[in-house]
Amino acid sequence: MTAPTADASGRPAARQPATFGEVTERPLDLAAHEAAVADRRAGAVVSFQGVVRDHDHGRAVTSLEYEGHPSAERILREVAAEVAADPDVYAVAVSHRVGPLAIGDVALVAAVSTAHRAAAFAACARLVDEVKARLPIWKRQVFADGTEEWVNCP
Secondary structure, three states: OOOOOEOOOOOEOOOOOEEEEEEEOOOOOHHHHHHHOOOOOOOEEEEEEEEOOOEEOOEEEEEEEEEEOOOHHHHHHHHHHHHHOOOOEEEEEEEEEOEEEEOOOEEEEEEEEEOOHHHHHHHHHHHHHHHHHHOOEEEEEEEOOOOEEEEEOO
């Protein structure tokens, strides 16, 4: 990504921040997301991985599965574009995994780049919070005692 250029009138061209959003069954790659937001102007890249843990609310979890609504990827991309519209943000990349996941698998990856660390931390936190609040993905947790529950994420 390069710095904005001037338009025909000599005014700075509209900034087009780089965004990437994907809902996929494939394993997620943190390094690929960090590379996707690389920008020569950036002094900070902040990333996040949401990892499947072995417990929830004091109960042992053995596995889980995510199921997404057909609109999930569109909404994920909308959230990424909203965060990228912040003038401090240079680029945003975010992906959510669906399908069966094991303990330790990565379910969500987010990365943002900005000029300074405070803005990068704030933008990444906003990105993750908005994804968790709005993405139509449901989680099925299987517990060690054989019971299960579906959790509606948005």
